[in-house]
Amino acid sequence: MARNGLSRLLRRDGERDGRSDVDTARIAETMAQLHHRGKASLRDRLHRVRLSLGLAAQAGLAAGLAWLAAHELLGNPQPVFAPISAVGTLAVSVGQRFRRTIELILGVGVGVLVGDLLIYLLGTGPWQLGLVVTSAIVLTVFAGGSVAIVIQAAATAVLIVTLSPSVEDLELPRFIDAIVGGGIALLVTAILLPLNPLRVLNRAARPALDLLAGQLDITADGLRDRNRDSIQQALDRLRNNKQELAALGEAIEGAKETALLSPARWHRRSELTHYAEAADPIDRAMRNSGTLIRRAVTLVEDEEPVPEPMPDAIAHLAEAVRLLTKEFAQGEEPEQAREWSLRAVSEAGRAYGDGVGFSGSVVVAQVRTTASDLLVASGISQEEANQLVRRSFGELNRPGVAAGPEPAAQRPAAPPVG
Template sequence: MAQDRRPSLLRRGSARDGVDLDAARIAEGMAYLRNRGRDTLHDRLHRVRMSVGLAVQAGLAAALAWIVSYRILNNPQPVFAPISAVGTLAASVGQRLRRTVELIVGVAVGVFLGDGLILLLGTGGWQLGVVVTAAILLTLFFGGSVAVVIQAAATAVLIVTLSPSTQNLEIPRFIDAAVGGGIALLVTAILLPLNPLRVINRAARPALELLADQLDNAAQALRERDRDRAQRALERLRENKDELAAFTEAIEGAKETSTLSPARWHRRNELTYYAQAADPIDRAMRNSGTLIRRSVTLLEDEEAVPEPMPDAVSHLAESVRLLRHEFSVGAEPQRARERSLRAVSEAGRAYGQGVGFSGSVVIAQVRTTASDLMVASGISQEEANRLVRRAFGGPEKEQEGEAESSAGPRPPTAPALG
């Protein structure tokens, strides 16, 4: 009987009115997994491409630090110099000069405490614990950074553990820290300076493409009244911390390179756009998240979706793409600005056709995000606000005191709810 029933159960579970529902769901799941695998491989390859320059710099700096310390300074065990060089390059992109100073200060604190407490307490396990504790507390008391604390503690450990068997360890440790940090700066500034614009363009692409893609997904979700698609776009946009961190770090590193490297001094003006855009792009990310979240609520509540509303969100996505392209070629971002204002104009049309409560918030966030993108393009906040109000279709005096930034945007004031 069980064998007789199994086929009928399978038929009832997998087909209804001639449609294989299970197969459709399985196919959708497999397509998601395939796309996820491709995205993961793409992300890994992108990280490798982003890190090639830094890896080559670190390898060259480590080799040169070892050669200088061993061949020129006659250090028979040139361990600390290449470690210092790699630490300077890898640990603080955008703050390498400061990192070199922190290395030397940390070594000084560690040597002072290590030698002083060895004279008072001798060597041994508990003495080592006391020295490390004192090094950390002292550097923290004087406001030392994490890098200084680590260097002080590590140097104290080396002094306590190696001093009984290695004579005159202190001076080589100082010299190696200076040699390693100095050679790292030499490689960064003179021997192998990276192209700062190329570094920033590579770092900006994931962050801006993520924003544009999820705005496109939100627009399509509004057109199709697909709540799940809007929710997926929201969840993906919330995972933007790594992309934004890489973008911000790349800007700091590029600014440092253009300052230290004579070969890159001519890039300073071109870096201005990106340096000024970091904060408004971060705000645009957060405001777009609010836009998509309210789109999810709008669809859940079955509010009206005027036809221009999805178009407004699509124009925002295109504005982000144009902004990235015009930055990458060093052009004035006029097309990105025009597309942002077009998004606001479509939002004004949608507002005029009538929206519900969540819809009014979506409209307000289109305005706010467009203003953020305008500021990212190099326009002042006041000018961006004025242009956004004009593009929306209201009079110049409408909401005169409104700040079209992330500091509490208000939705338009007179929609009919429902």
């Protein structure tokens, strides 16, 4: 019995040690994940700070100049609304500042009109305030105003009602302040401190393109190792790319606005046009790469064959994306990006010739389609891109590749382009 009791004690100690080892491993894994997320978060925050430095400088300059103009030139002793309007104009999404200025002025006009009229008829008080705000919103919505105009009208109405008892003749200074603040903001954006539109675009494009290249690299490595989990993680990360794509689209609109308003940036219009035309094919490349990676997960799950050229094709796509980023940033013709895109297609053709399963044929097709998107993003027409892709895919007479096509019944239909 003593021997049995000792065995039970040893067994319990062993179980505790096993649980302790598992808990220690989990704690270590959790700490490693938190450390990685903390580093990634810090990088993201520093990147956002770098992106916002130009806007911060513009907003600070515009606020100071707006206050100075309203106070010194127009004689307004309390020009509160001029810097507010200036910052409000600059704080809106870049690419919409001119429209935002017009909306500010219209919203202020509606708020002043409704607030002044109802104060004259009904006086001031809490229920009058509620009625003024409701009336301003209903009127702007009925007139078809945007959300910005509605908010500005309601905010102006609130200020008119709450400050009118203590500040005389508030309405006209408020309206003039809005015009001064919005005008100063546009002056700073267009003349005094215009941002370099290409630099803004490069900074905004890099996160989206780096994300795409990184997940394609992970997918290529995952196929070589048949690591389904790593490919799935790449798919999940690429699916959460809305923030990167939104930043790129916003930067393109802002750069186009800067090139339109700022004489100092007019010579950049042709380069900006090229960037703007690249936005849609880059978005398509993101989506098609998502399909590629999703099928790669299925390919590994179904234990389909992975010909050696298939991961190479995907890795070449990643390199093409990186080169596109680099050549865009340097203002060069993206010839290397085109070359590596076609290399990816050629390797996909070799993989197809070696024999692939159903999901493998979809991966091959998506390599072709994504490469076509990257070629279009580089400035090639869609028709020419498709021709180049077909030509590269057909170059199968190479060492280590089957000399002739398999019988039609033994191989899937040729993958489409585009």
